[in-house]
Amino acid sequence: MLRFVLRRIFLILPVLIGLTVIMFVIARVLPGDPVALAAGPNATRDEIARYAQEFGLDRPIWVQYWSYLTGLMQGDFGVSIFTRRPVATDLATYLPATLELVFAAMMLAIAIGIPAGLMAAVWRNRWPDYTSNVLSVAAISMPRFFLGLLLQLCFAMWLMWLPLGGRFPIIYEPPPFVTGFYTLDALFAGDWESFVVACRYLALPAIAMSLSPLATILRMMRASTIEVLHQDYVTTARALGLSPRLIVFKYVLRNAISSSLTVIGLYFGWLLGGTVLVETVFDWPGIGLYATSAIVAQDFMPVVSVALVIGFLFICANIVIDVLYGLINPKVRYQ
C-alpha cells in the first residue's frame, strides 16, 4: 500500500512539469502584448522595452521558462506584471478561500448524496426515489450561478437568514491565520462566534456549488446500488438471516461506493477550476476571481501558477481517491 502511494506521488512530477510547459507556451503564443497592456496606454516604445526588461520578458522563452522553474523550486511563483505583487503572496490569500468553499461543497454533496442515493435504490420506484430523481435532474440542469442568485433571493433577500455575499464582515477581524480556512481557524482559536459567522457566510455559496456534484453522486450511487442489490452475495446474505439494515449499510454500501468515488475525485477538480461564477455572484474572494482578472489582463504568471496549483490539487485529490479504492477493494490493494 505504501509503495503504491509512493509510486503515485512520484508520478506527479512529470505531470506537473508537463503542465508548466504547456501553460507557459500557451500564455506566450496568445495574440496581444501583455507588456504594452501593463505599461498603460500612454507608454512610449522605450518605456515598454524597459518594462519588459524589468520583468525579464525580453529574454528567449526557454530562458524565461528555466528561471520560472528554478524559482518554483524555491516557492517563487513569479511576479504579476500588473500589480507587481509576488504571485505566491496572492495565492496564499485567495487559494484558501476557494479551497474552503470547494471542501465545504464537496462535504455537503458527499454527506447527502451517498445516503440519499442508497435510499433511492433501496426504495426504487417508490416516492423517495421519484422525489430524488426529480430534484437531482433539476439540480444538474440548473446553472450554478443562477442557482446562486435564487439562493440569494430566497435566503438573503426575503428570509434574511444569511448574508448576501462576502466571506466575513468587513468591520471584524478574521480569525488568526493557521490554515486560511476561516471556519477551521476560528475553531483553532477557540472563537465560537467567529466560527458561526464564517459558516453563515460560507453556507449559500457552498450550497450553490454542491448541488450539481450532489445530484451526480446521488445518481451514481443509486445506479451502482441497484446493481449491487442484484448480486448473488446479497441474496446469500438475505438467505442467511442478516438484517436489511446491516446488508444495505455495511455490505452493499462498500461495494456500491467505488463508482461514486471516481466522480468525487473528478468533481473536486472541476469545482476548483470552475468557482469563478459562484465567486462572482457571492463576492467570494477566491482564486477563480483572481485568475479571471489575470486572464483579462494577460498577466502570465498568475495564470500559469493558478493552473499549476489547481492541477496539483486535482492530482492529489485523485491520489487520495486511489488510496480509498485500495481500502475499499481488497483486490486493488493486493496487486
Add this chain to the structure above:
Amino acid sequence: MTALLDIRNLHLSMHSFDGEARVLAGISLTVQRGEIWGLVGETGCGKSVTGLSVSRLLRSPPAEYTQGQILFEGTDVLTRTEAQMLTLRGRHIGMIFQDPTTNLNPSFRIGTQLIDVALAAARHDSAILGVPTGAGRSARRVAARRLAVSMLEQVGIPDAEARLDDYPHQFSGGMRQRVLVAMALIGRPGLLIADEPTTALDVSVQAQILALLKSMVAAYDMGVVLITHNLGVVSQVCTHVAVMYAGTIVESGPRETVLDQPLHPYTQALLRAIPSRDVARGALQGLPGSVPDLINAPPGCRFAPRCPLVRPECLAAAPTSRQIAPQHHVACPVVSEARHA
C-alpha cells in the same frame, strides 16, 4: 411427528409483461430430518424457485403464491411476516447457492461475513455462540469468532484461524464453497437448501464438496433439499429424489426406487439421456420437443406434448399424484395402470 418441511400443493405465479406465468403448479414434498432430497429437473422447471420459496426470498410482486402451504416444523412460512422470516433464515433454514465466486462478498474478509451470520443467528438464541443470554457485545463477538474458526475447521479449511482474515479472492473455488457451507451451517439450521452447490466446481472438487455436505448432514441431523440437474450427484448423496418438470413434481420417492425402477416417462427419458461409457456411440437419446411455455401452459399434463405414452385423458386434466409403492409417488395415470396390468 411433524415433518421438518412439508410443502403442500404449492402454486406460484409470476406476473410479467406477457401475462401470468404459472411457475409452480401444485408442488408437494415432505422432508424429514436425516433425509437428503434431490430435486432434479431441467433448467427453468421451478427447482430454484421452490428452494427460494421455502425461505420466502422471492420478491412479491412479481411472485404470488396462489394456493398451498409451506409448513416448516408445522407452521406455514407463507403467512409469516418478514420480521418473523428474519429469525428463521440462517438460524433454522440454511442455504447454499451455485457459484462460490459470486456468493461471497468480495469486499469483506470471510471472517467478517461468517461472524455477522453467526451473530444474526444468535439474536434470539445465544446458546449457538455458547454464551449466556445477557452477554455483552464484545463477549458475543469473541464467541462468534471462535465459532467461525471451528466451523471453518469442520468444513476442512486448513489454518482456519489465520484464513479468517483473508478475502474471498484469496481462496480457490472449492475452498470458497467450503466457506459458504460453513456460513450456511454456522447458525445450526435444521433444514439446508443447497441450490446446485457443485455445478460451478471442477469434477474432482465436486466429489469433495458432496462428501462434506453428506458428513455435515449426518453430524447435525439436518434435512436437506439438494437442487441439481445432475442425476449423478443424486445417486451419490441423496436418500430421496423428486423429479420436476415444468413446475410440477412428476415422480418422487426413495432414490433406489426412482432411479432403478423409474415409472414416469419423463424420469425414464431423463435417465436415458445420461451419457456413460456403456452407451454406444450415437445411441444416446435426447428428448424430442421442448419445455412448454408456462404463460399458456397446456391444461392437462404438462409433459403430454412430449410424452410417448400420451392418451386423450392426459390432455384434459392435470394428473394427480398417486402412491404406487411406499413413499413412491407418480403423477401419471398411464404408467400406474401399465405397471399393474
